[in-house]
Amino acid sequence: MLTQEQNDLLTRVGKGTPMGELMRRYWHPIAAKQQLVERKVMPVRLLGEDLTLFLDEEGRVGLVGDRCAHRLVKLECGLTTEKGIKCPYHGWTFDTNGQCVDQPSEPSARFKDNVKILSYPVEELAGLIFAYLGPLPAPLLPRWNRLVWDNVYRTIGIIKIPCNWLQCMENTPDPVHATYLHGQFFTHWMDENGVEDEGMRRLAQGMSTPISKHEYELGKYGIDRRWLFEGQDPALGAWAEGLPLVFPHIHCTSGSGRHTFGWRLPIDDENTLQVYVRVFEPGREVEVPEQDVVPYSEVEMVDKDGKFTALNSVTGQDIMAWVSQGRIMDRTKEVLGHSDRGVVMYRQLLMKQVDVVQSGEDPINTFRDPTDNQCIPLPSAADRGNNWGKGTDGSYIRGSVTAADLMPQHIKDEIEDLFVQAAENRKARAQTEAK
Ligand code: FES
Ligand SMILES: [Fe+2]
Structure with a gap:
């Protein structure tokens, strides 16, 4: 039997919770590679965080925040290009590092350089895509x-x-x-x-x-x-x-x-x-x-x-x-x-x-x-x-x-x-x- 405090400690995994911080020290298989090949863009929720997984047209896999930096449209509705994931609303595009690389309606070519969304490292092994949500440098993806x-x-x-x-x-x-x-x-x-x-x-x-x-x-x-x-x-x-x-x-x-x-x-x-x-x-x-x-x-x-x-x-x-x-x-x-x-x-x-x-x-x-x-x-x-x-x-x-x-x-x-x-x-x- 546990106390309520112990049960909370062991079960809660949000960012900043003790168990959430422990879990963020490990790689997690968030999708099958083939799932992503078929869908190109997938919403992912892991450890209480909403994220977007995508496969760009150059074959790169990215895991970024769930919303566009511009006016917060969900990127799960986006489309993929050779540069990354493109927001469906005004076309801002983010690469696998979350960096904004295209803003087709903005006159300044440098505005995008200061726009970035959250991104996390991903790796592939055994047909799975693994994500790491913890502090960097990330440990190696274990090769069990x-x-x-x-x-x-x-x-x-x-x-x-x-x-x-x-x-x-x-x-x-x-x-x-x-x-x-x-x-x-x-x-x-x-x-x-x-x-x-x-x-x-x-x-x-x-x-x-x-x-x-x-x-x-x-x-x-x-x-x-x-x-x-x-x-x-x-x-x-x-x-x-x-x-x-x-x-x-x-x-x-x-x-x-x-x-x-x-x-x-x-x-x-x-x-x-x-x-x-x-x-x-x-x-x-x-x-x-x-x-x-x-x-x-x-x-x-x-x-x-x-x-x-x-x-x-x-x-x-x-x-x-x-x-x-x-x-x-x-x-x-x-x-x-x-x-x-x-x-x-x-x-x-x-x-x-x-x-x-x-x-x-x-x-x-x-x-x-x-x-x-x-x-x-x-x-x-x-x-x-x-x-x-x-x-x-x-x-x-x-x-x-x-x-x-x-x-x-x-x-x-x-x-x-x-x-x-x-x-x-x-x-x-x-x-x-x-x-
Ligand atoms: S809300 Fe994404 S480009 Fe405008
Ligand atoms: Fe069993």
């Missing part, structure tokens, strides 16, 4: 291994969630919920709705296995989480290796050729943007084609009436839980138990890092030396360790790796083909070696 591995197929998912970011993130140091929410509840939901999809049934059955023990400790990149399922070999999987909560707001799971790496971005105090990269890794037995475009899906999981519309997916089940906790969960009323010790450790770590920033130092996961930032080695333990997706002879069961995923079917087919091909190649090689 899942974002830079080769021979993998990536997809991006983007979901707007109508509740505070912290209750979404507190799900990560809480592996216990999976047995109930993604195992028992999911099975119940399929029974109630007459769903007989084999892949989903297998997934829910795997998830239903109870956790026999779980532990947490502070690690290099956040909180190392370890858990063991009943009947699982403790020498393998998450119990042996641990899987981190990557501070401050990244969720990371692995297993059976699929890694999920996802951020819970505070849009503001009452809304969260969940952005995740799914990294499908069929193995070295197959060559995964280079991706010119990382496909994205933007999914609504809570409709306008507050109805949960994606209970057929693990993510949709999580979102049901988080949204139903309240717009900003009232932690003065909670009753925590022994199984919540990961959640408690996470809150303590957040508070400690707030203090670090207030004392003028860099918080954890600040990278400033490129040699430390080539490919940051997060572990990849199979978090469920129960080999769902594999037949008794070790062969791959088509449909497993994309089960309950929300990508369009043609993308799923492409991914499944790679896994089937890899399994066949593996089998053929084993047979050759056995001869």
Whole structure:
């Protein structure tokens, strides 16, 4: 249980708030590159700030304030040119640094030199556009291994969630919920709705296995989480290796050729943007084609009436839980138990890092030396360790790796083909070696 002051400190992210200042020390993936390629101009709200993201005709990405300096028209209605973003009202144009570079109706050519709007640094990685809203010089954009591995197929998912970011993130140091929410509840939901999809049934059955023990400790990149399922070999999987909560707001799971790496971005105090990269890794037995475009899906999981519309997916089940906790969960009323010790450790770590920033130092996961930032080695333990997706002879069961995923079917087919091909190649090689 927290006091109201503690709850406010942890949940409020506006400029000048303690948590807002901590969050401004990190890069945040605000859009898929492909989203911007399709739209050219997008309004973005992050940490309570309204901004405009644009792609100019020279291919430069800019993140600037939401309004034109002239008479405050919203730049989200603007158009892009080779110089930057052009306000629709009188044509003033701003480049990626927010500098006004064109004022077609002004007689003085130098007037524009003194006109500038807010701008923030952006960078691209793994098909995502990242923004940094903090003090300069910005730290390096972290190159977490899942974002830079080769021979993998990536997809991006983007979901707007109508509740505070912290209750979404507190799900990560809480592996216990999976047995109930993604195992028992999911099975119940399929029974109630007459769903007989084999892949989903297998997934829910795997998830239903109870956790026999779980532990947490502070690690290099956040909180190392370890858990063991009943009947699982403790020498393998998450119990042996641990899987981190990557501070401050990244969720990371692995297993059976699929890694999920996802951020819970505070849009503001009452809304969260969940952005995740799914990294499908069929193995070295197959060559995964280079991706010119990382496909994205933007999914609504809570409709306008507050109805949960994606209970057929693990993510949709999580979102049901988080949204139903309240717009900003009232932690003065909670009753925590022994199984919540990961959640408690996470809150303590957040508070400690707030203090670090207030004392003028860099918080954890600040990278400033490129040699430390080539490919940051997060572990990849199979978090469920129960080999769902594999037949008794070790062969791959088509449909497993994309089960309950929300990508369009043609993308799923492409991914499944790679896994089937890899399994066949593996089998053929084993047979050759056995001869
Ligand atoms: S309001 Fe933007 S150019 Fe006039
Ligand atoms: Fe979950």
